[in-house]
Every structure is written in C-alpha cells, then in structure tokens.
Amino acid sequence: MNKMNFPGQQIGEFSIMAISDGYLCAPLDLLSNIDPVEASRLQQDAGISDPSSIHINCYLVRGRGRTILIDAGAGGFKQWGGKLIANLALAGLQPSDIDTILLTHAHPDHVGGLLDSSGGAAFPDAELVVQQREVSFWKDDGNLSRASERARGNFLFARKVFDRYREKVRTFTDRDVLPGISAISLPGHTAGHSGYRIESDDRSLLVWGDIVHFPQIQIARPDVSIAFDQDPVLSAETRIKLLDVVSSDKMLIAGMHLGELGFGHIKRKGTRYEICYEA
Numbered sequence: 341m342n343k344m345n346f347p348g349q350q351i352g353e354f355s356i357m358a359i360s361d362g363y364l365c366a367p368l369d370l371l372s373n374i375d376p377v378e379a380s381r382l383q384q385d386a387g388i389s390d391p392s393s394i395h396i397n398c399y400l401v402r403g404r405g406r407t408i409l410i411d412a413g414a415g416g417f418k419q420w421g422g423k424l425i426a427n428l429a430l431a432g433l434q435p436s437d438i439d440t441i442l443l444t445h446a447h448p449d450h451v452g453g454l455l456d457s458s459g460g461a462a463f464p465d466a467e468l469v470v471q472q473r474e475v476s477f478w479k480d481d482g483n484l485s486r487a488s489e490r491a492r493g494n495f496l497f498a499r500k501v502f503d504r505y506r507e508k509v510r511t512f513t514d515r516d517v518l519p520g521i522s523a524i525s526l527p528g529h530t531a532g533h534s535g536y537r538i539e540s541d542d543r544s545l546l547v548w549g550d551i552v553h554f555p556q557i558q559i560a561r562p563d564v565s566i567a568f569d570q571d572p573v574l575s576a577e578t579r580i581k582l583l584d585v586v587s588s589d590k591m592l593i594a595g596m597h598l599g600e601l602g603f604g605h606i607k608r609k610g611t612r613y614e615i616c617y618e619a
C-alpha cells in the first residue's frame with residue numbers, strides 16, 4: 341500500500357483514517373485458554389509471517405469542525421511504535437492541528453505517543469477525553485501498591501501522561517462524548533476500557549480499542565485472553581458478547597490491534613467468527 345494512501349472510511353459527515361504507529365512485539369505464550377500449537381496454526385492459516393508482531397493503529401476522525409485522534413500509539417515506549425507523528429505529517433497534519441484526543445484506555449501503547457521525546461505534551465492544543473474510571477484506576481495508590489513490577493511501570497507512565505495534560509483532561513461517565521460520537525463501555529481489558537461509536541447519516545463505525553491483540557486468533561476464538569487483559573474472564577465475556585452484536589448487526593469495526601488495514605466486518609462461522617477486512 342502507498343504510504344500516503346491510508347485506509348479510510350466515510351461515515352456521513354465524518355471521514356476516518358487509520359494511521360499506523362508501527363508495531364509492538366508480544367509472544368503468543370501471553371495468550372491463555374489456547375494450546376500454543378493451535379495459536380500458531382491460526383496465525384499460519386491467515387498467512388501471518390511474523391507471529392509475535394502486533395500492529396498499532398490510531399484513528400484520525402475529521403468532521404463537524406473537529407480534528408480528533410483516537411489513541412496516540414506507543415510513541416517509542418519500549419521501542420514500540422513511534423511512527424504516528426511522521427505518518428500524520430504524510431496525511432498533511434501537524435500535532436497542533438489535533439484538537440481532541442479520545443482514549444480507549446491508558447496502556448502505554450495507546451498513551452505513549454502523547455509525550456514527546458523530552459516528556460512534554462506532544463499534542464499541545466488537544467483536549468484529552470477519557471472515561472473517569474480509567475483515570476481513577478491508574479491514580480489509585482492502593483491499585484499501584486498491589487501491582488506487579490511490569491504493571492507498576494504502566495501506572496507510573498499513565499500518571500505522567502495525565503499530569504502533562506492536567507488542565508486539558510476531560511473525563512466522562514456515560515455515553516455522551518461529542519456530537520455524533522458516543523462511548524461504549526467494554527470492561528475487562530482495563531477498568532475504563534471504552535470503544536467509540538461514530539454515527540452520521542445512517543452509517544456507523546465502532547472503534548473497539550483492545551478487544552483483540554492477535555485478531556486472527558482471538559476473533560476465531562474469543563474465549564482466548566491475553567496477559568495484558570486486567571481481568572481475563574471479564575474481557576473474554578465482553579469479547580464474546582461484542583462479536584455476537586457486531587456480526588449480527590453487520591457493523592463496521594476498527595481496532596487498535598486489528599492489523600494494517602484498520603477496518604473490517606465480523607462474520608459468524610458456527611461458534612467461531614472471522615474478520616473480513618475492508619481495503
């Protein structure tokens with residue numbers, strides 16, 4: 341695909357582009373509830389050449405007078421991603437053009453890109469919109485004291501990001517986020533993990549955040565969770581319910597780890613599902 345030609349969709353008044361931040365690396369043994377041989381076979385059957393590579397997407401949403409970014413990629417955290425700003429420039433945008441950032445959740449591969457290389461705000465003019473439970477969870481000292489060493493780093497990083505955007509953070513508690521855009525609670529992956537539904541002129545798109553990390557495995561087998569899911573049982577329940585809804589409603593979906601094409605439909609196949617990408 342031509343780099344300038346990012347995958348895009350028009351939803352009524354909104355134009356949406358999938359903008360890549362690059363990749364992160366995670367071994368398949370972080371998955372639970374699946375035999376590693378079956379996990380590898382699902383990857384192989386889908387033609388995946390590098391089985392531990394996870395693509396990181398952000399979504400640029402323009403319409404109703406706003407320039408919105410949904411999530412900001414890893415920004416080079418742990419050498420993950422870091423391509424967002426360069427790719428936005430290829431799309432003709434500077435960081436100061438972004439007026440709103442909607443966060444699906446505050447894991448470092450979604451908020452890392454909010455900080456520049458000197459630790460300042462990478463999007464100086466953007467309001468940061470996030471579910472209240474997500475902010476409360478990461479700021480809670482009790483949660484921090486119970487966290488594993490790996491998760492501790494995530495707490496400190498999320499706190500640093502919220503602090504840098506302090507005056508610009510707007511939290512929400514219900515569905516209403518912006519005209520034409522509503523939040524959908526998708527619990528389990530993190531405390532406030534949220535999808536965003538964009539609706540205009542009888543069309544809609546659901547950006548589902550981290551419902552899957554390995555789409556070829558977890559869409560086929562939605563009962564498979566990953567170590568990044570704070571609550572693996574609840575996140576599997578959420579994934580199973582959501583795949584049922586989006587396949588029945590033939591809903592256009594997007595996700596942060598959905599692969600390079602960035603948009604798709606989910607089809608039911610017996611008790612399993614498959615993704616059909618929208619090129």
Ligand SMILES: [Zn+2]
Binds near residue numbers: 447568
């Ligand atoms: Zn996540």
Ligand SMILES: [Zn+2]
Binds near residue numbers: 447449450550596597
């Ligand atoms: Zn993620």
